[in-house]
Every structure is written in structure tokens, then in C-alpha cells.
Amino acid sequence: MSTIPINAADPAQLRQWVDQAAYDAGFDLVAVASADSFATDREEALRRIDAGLMDGLPWFNAQRVQRGTDPEALLPGARSIISLGWNYYPPEDPDAPNDRGLVARYARGRDYHRVMKRRMRRMVLDLTERLGDRFAARWYVDDGPMLDRAAAARAGLGWFGKNGNILNPVYGSWLLLGQIITDLPLAADAPLAKTCGQCSRCMPACPTDAIVAPYVVDNRRCISYLTIEHKGAIPIELRASMGNWVFGCDICQEVCPVNRKAKSTGDPNFGRTDLSSVDLIELLAMNDDQFRQRFAGSPIMRAKREGMQRNACVALGNCGNASAVPALTHSLQSAPRLVRRHAAWALGRIGGRTARTSLRDALRDESDPEVLSEIRQALTAGDDT
Numbered sequence: 526m527s528t529i530p531i532n533a534a535d536p537a538q539l540r541q542w543v544d545q546a547a548y549d550a551g552f553d554l555v556a557v558a559s560a561d562s563f564a565t566d567r568e569e570a571l572r573r574i575d576a577g578l579m580d581g582l583p584w585f586n587a588q589r590v591q592r593g594t595d596p597e598a599l600l601p602g603a604r605s606i607i608s609l610g611w612n613y614y615p616p617e618d619p620d621a622p623n624d625r626g627l628v629a630r631y632a633r634g635r636d637y638h639r640v641m642k643r644r645m646r647r648m649v650l651d652l653t654e655r656l657g658d659r660f661a662a663r664w665y666v667d668d669g670p671m672l673d674r675a676a677a678a679r680a681g682l683g684w685f686g687k688n689g690n691i692l693n694p695v696y697g698s699w700l701l702l703g704q705i706i707t708d709l710p711l712a713a714d715a716p717l718a719k720t721c722g723q724c725s726r727c728m729p730a731c732p733t734d735a736i737v738a739p740y741v742v743d744n745r746r747c748i749s750y751l752t753i754e755h756k757g758a759i760p761i762e763l764r765a766s767m768g769n770w771v772f773g774c775d776i777c778q779e780v781c782p783v784n785r786k787a788k789s790t791g792d793p794n795f796g797r798t799d800l801s802s803v804d805l806i807e808l809l810a811m812n813d814d815q816f817r818q819r820f821a822g823s824p825i826m827r828a829k830r831e832g833m834q835r836n837a838c839v840a841l842g843n844c845g846n847a848s849a850v851p852a853l854t855h856s857l858q859s860a861p862r863l864v865r866r867h868a869a870w871a872l873g874r875i876g877g878r879t880a881r882t883s884l885r886d887a888l889r890d891e892s893d894p895e896v897l898s899e900i901r902q903a904l905t906a907g908d909d910t
């Protein structure tokens with residue numbers, strides 16, 4: 526392999542090596558942005574924090590936004606941002622029976638954070654070998670401080686959709702994003718000239734009205750946040766709109782016309798059909814070992830067993846199937862408090878004599894005030910129907 530010192534490298538050659546390293550590492554898309562600060566995106570992110578739209582994500586605070594929108598603060602001497610996209614759209618997309626819990630497509634495989642970081646590291650090593658010279662680089666996935674979508678939009682990897690996702694003409698929005706900030710002097714790509722135009726299909730399609738304005742998602746209403754990041758009780762007024770999603774939500778992507786012809790991935794890290802949906806009653810009955818065995822290595826571990834069982838209760842309530850009453854009754858009697866609360870809600874939503882008997886029995890035996898309040902509300906809700 527020929528090596529050229531950085532200062533002597535032809536920019537076009539350098540860029541070719543970057544692209545090659547990205548494809549060799551397994552990425553589907555690569556584009557380059559300048560490392561200028563993201564002033565407009567910073568203001569917008571700070572406005573959203575002030576408006577409370579990011580409540581529940583304590584790590585997404587003003588300090589992090591300041592740092593994450595200033596590449597120089599992340600890497601002194603930063604000159605370029607290599608924006609990377611990894612297609613996760615599964616080749617098989619089986620229809621899930623509606624009494625099972627749905628899992629967002631990106632989570633139907635291995636936890637992408639580790640894989641992506643490994644791939645970016647490999648890219649940097651490849652380039653170091655090519656250049657025969659050291660250069661500075663830091664790499665991030667969506668758990669890092671950089672505003673990954675802002676970097677992707679500036680690099681022309683895609684454009685901002687009204688649902689807040691980055692849309693690419695070939696892969697739609699089924700993309701995981703990563704960035705390498707570097708002091709390499711790379712020629713930047715131009716942002717795409719495309720927009721959503723007159724389309725706004727994703728906005729009314731969102732079942733919880735989380736897309737409160739074009740390009741603005743109220744995190745507190747988004748099923749993706751509620752089923753994964755949110756640790757406490759799901760606001761009672763949103764539960765009935767959550768359908769049977771138990772980890773994430775793809776609705777605003779499913780309805781997007783740009784995704785209609787999206788290319789599927791051949792990457793074996795994605796598309797585990799056994800994770801496209803989960804048996805809700807089985808999930809409710811799992812102990813820690815069984816939960817680990819079933820979901821180890823997948824992003825689902827992030828929601829933890831208790832969170833997933835809370836989500837399973839909501840989904841079972843929305844499925845409305847009376848066959849779930851015994852499992853929910855068992856949870857109402859013996860699960861942790863958070864799950865008991867949601868089991869009570871689900872029994873109230875399913876209704877019927879057996880469910881109401883379970884709720885009345887629990888009213889007698891329960892001592893936790895929050896669970897008692899949910900049981901009373903569930904019995905009252907049943908009175909209305």
C-alpha cells in the first residue's frame with residue numbers, strides 16, 4: 526500500500542481513501558461536512574430544551590448541546606466531519622399478528638453502538654495506514670454529544686424530514702448515523718437541495734400527536750421515548766394511543782413516501798425475524814435470566830426487563846384480548862410496582878367480569894398508593910363502558 530504524508534496528499538485522493546475505508550468498514554453512505562460550529566442547530570436544540578420537548582432525557586442538556594455543536598470543543602483543530610450512514614431496513618418484514626408486541630426495525634438485531642464504533646475505529650486505522658502519518662480523530666454514534674442529524678444534513682447525506690429523521694434518496698430514513706471528526710483537510714460535500722415539499726403525511730399518522738410542528742417532535746409524547754428511555758409510569762392519557770409497540774415505533778417512517786422504495790440491507794447484524802415482534806404474555810412472565818437469554822446483545826436490553834414488562838401491559842391492554850387476563854392478574858399480584866400499575870390499567874381497558882374481579886381483589890390486597898390509584902381508575906373506566 527502506497528503512503529503519502531497528509532500535507533502532500535491530493536484532496537481528491539484523500540477523499541477517495543475516506544470513501545473506500547467507509548465502504549470497506551461496512552457503511553452504506555459516506556459524506557463530508559466542514560467542522561464549522563452548528564450555530565443554527567444549537568439555537569434550535571436549546572429552544573427545544575427550554576420548551577420542555579426534551580424532558581425525560583436529563584443528559585440532553587444545554588451544556589451538552591453547546592459542546593456537541595462545537596466540533597472544535599470536541600477535537601481541537603477539527604477541520605472535517607465524516608458523516609456515515611448504515612442501512613438497517615430488514616430484507617424480510619413479516620407482518621406481526623396484532624396480539625404481539627412490535628419492535629422498531631433498527632432494534633431487530635445486534636446493538637448497533639458497539640458495531641458502529643468498531644467500524645469507525647477500523648476506518649481510522651485504515652486511513653492511518655494509507656497516510657503513513659498520524660492524524661487526530663474522534664468518532665461518535667447517537668450516544669455521543671454531536672447532533673448526528675445536523676452533521677448528516679450539512680454533509681448532504683440526506684435532508685431533514687418533517688418527522689425529524691434524515692431522509693436519503695436511496696435508503697430513505699432507515700439509517701443509523703455515525704460521525705468521525707478529524708483534523709484531515711477534506712473537501713466538503715454540499716447539502717442536498719431536496720426537501721419534503723408539500724408532503725406532511727407523517728404528522729397526522731403519529732398516533733400520539735408527537736410531531737407538534739414540521740420538524741419538531743415532542744419527545745415526551747413519542748412512543749420511541751416512552752417505551753425505551755422513559756423509566757417511570759407512562760402518562761395514562763397516552764397509553765391508549767400506543768398500540769402494540771413495545772420497543773420504539775416506526776409509524777412515521779412506515780408512512781413516509783421516500784421509504785417506499787428504500788433499499789434493504791444485506792447486513793447480518795440486522796433483520797432477526799425472531800425479534801420483529803414478541804409474545805407479550807411470554808414477555809410478562811419472564812424472569813431476569815429468561816429476559817437476558819432472549820434479548821442479550823440486542824438494543825432491547827436498554828429498556829430493561831421492568832420497562833419492557835410495563836410496555837407489554839400497555840400493549841396487552843390495547844390488544845384487548847381477554848386471554849391476557851390471567852397473565853395480567855398474575856402481574857398485578859406479584860410484579861414490581863411499575864408493572865402492577867400498568868397491569869391494572871390494562872385489565873381496566875380489557876374489561877369484562879374476570880378482569881374486574883382481579884382488580885377488586887387487588888384493591889383489597891394492594892398497599893401502594895400509586896397502584897391503588899391506578900386500580901381505582903381502571904375500575905371507574907370499566908364503569909363507563
Ligand code: SF4
Binds near residue numbers: 733773
Ligand atoms: S416514532 Fe412514532 S410516536 Fe414518535 S413521532 Fe414517529 S410516529 Fe410519532
Ligand code: SF4
Binds near residue numbers: 689721725726728777
Ligand atoms: S412523510 Fe412526508 S413530510 Fe414526513 S418525513 Fe416523509 S416526506 Fe417528509
